[in-house]
Amino acid sequence: MDDVLGYQGKAVVVTGAASGMGQATTQILVDLGATVTALDIKPTTVPVARALQIDLRDRASIEEVTASIDGPVDGLFSCAGLPGPPFSEWDTILVNFVGARHLAESLVPKMPEGSAISVISSSAAIGWQDHIKVITGLLETKGFDAAVEWLTANEKKWSWSGYAYSKYIIDAWVGWWYPELGRRGIRINCINPGPTETAMMPAFQDLMGKDTVDQAIGPVGRYSTPEEQAWPLVCLGSPRFSYVGGEVLWTDGGWNGAMTMGRHQAQWAQDTERIMSEKR
Numbered sequence: 037m038d039d040v041l042g043y044q045g046k047a048v049v050v051t052g053a054a055s056g057m058g059q060a061t062t063q064i065l066v067d068l069g070a071t072v073t074a075l076d077i078k079p080t081t082v083p084v085a086r087a088l089q090i091d092l093r094d095r096a097s098i099e100e101v102t103a104s105i106d107g108p109v110d111g112l113f114s115c116a117g118l119p120g121p122p123f124s125e126w127d128t129i130l131v132n133f134v135g136a137r138h139l140a141e142s143l144v145p146k147m148p149e150g151s152a153i154s155v156i157s158s159s160a161a162i163g164w165q166d167h168i169k170v171i172t173g174l175l176e177t178k179g180f181d182a183a184v185e186w187l188t189a190n191e192k193k194w195s196w197s198g199y200a201y202s203k204y205i206i207d208a209w210v211g212w213w214y215p216e217l218g219r220r221g222i223r224i225n226c227i228n229p230g231p232t233e234t235a236m237m238p239a240f241q242d243l244m245g246k247d248t249v250d251q252a253i254g255p256v257g258r259y260s261t262p263e264e265q266a267w268p269l270v271c272l273g274s275p276r277f278s279y280v281g282g283e284v285l286w287t288d289g290g291w292n293g294a295m296t297m298g299r300h301q302a303q304w305a306q307d308t309e310r311i312m313s314e315k316r
């Protein structure tokens with residue numbers, strides 16, 4: 037069977053295309069025959085059809101870029117992200133969720149039936165269901181400015197970690213939005229990667245300590261490569277996965293399953309908010 041994942045000739049948009057998982061996703065999509073528009077604040081080295089600079093912290097930048105993208109957009113891969121310190125909690129939540137959501141919402145009118153949005157969240161979202169009350173207020177906001185207003189008014193609720201909060205909300209967002217998107221024939225899903233060898237990793241190790249980060253290694257026994265995250269993301273966005281929607285796929289080497297069954301201990305995952313607050 038040729039074109040197994042159905043990307044030949046499809047128009048896709050990838051954020052975070054300059055580095056790590058987004059770069060790997062971009063390369064795979066180019067190799068699979070997609071026409072890729074790569075978005076990042078930095079330049080990408082992948083030979084894409086079109087590369088545009090975007091700053092996901094900035095509503096005007098997002099709107100300028102989306103206005104310049106002609107439809108149809110068959111796939112959006114939302115890979116850009118910041119790790120928290122040394123970046124500010126504000127920049128982190130703006131890039132990871134507020135800007136990512138604004139970009140996705142701005143592109144949806146150009147997305148035909150059968151298209152898909154595939155987002156990178158994190159295994160740091162573990163336990164997100166315990167935070168639904170705090171998450172829902174932000175999910176209910178309409179648009180970039182309203183999200184910023186909510187975040188300003190509720191800073192105490194999330195600023196202990198813009199990173200963890202942004203990942204809780206992405207896991208919630210896919211289930212929240214799919215009922216609407218599904219009616220238009222558009223799917224949204226996310227992956228929850230475990231620790232991955234990318235440019236972001238030193239920031240996690242500096243903040244939490246390597247031993248703490250290593251508690252998130254699953255039974256697989258090692259960090260993943262960017263490609264090991266990009267492939268599941270590309271699969272989720274493929275039209276072959278047409279019955280998978282509003283889903284969180286744990287790409288964590290078995291960590292969440294082992295944690296759920298009490299076969300692995302990660303202290304911070306049980307008490308993330310207290311431990312992350314102490315680190316700041």
Ligand SMILES: NC(=O)c1ccc[n+]([C@@H]2O[C@H](COP(=O)([O-])OP(=O)(O)OC[C@H]3O[C@@H](n4cnc5c(N)ncnc54)[C@H](O)[C@@H]3O)[C@@H](O)[C@H]2O)c1
Binds near residue numbers: 057090091132233262
């Ligand atoms: N590396 C890990 O261990 C790990 C684990 C779980 C989840 N993640 C998530 O994976 C995703 C990809 O991260 P990565 O590990 O490949 O890191 P990375 O640093 O290699 O890539 C992140 C990309 O986002 C881009 N970016 C940053 N700020 C931006 C902005 N304002 N506007 C546009 N683009 C911007 C960067 O330029 C970079 O190309 C992120 O969402 C991250 O939170 C990473």
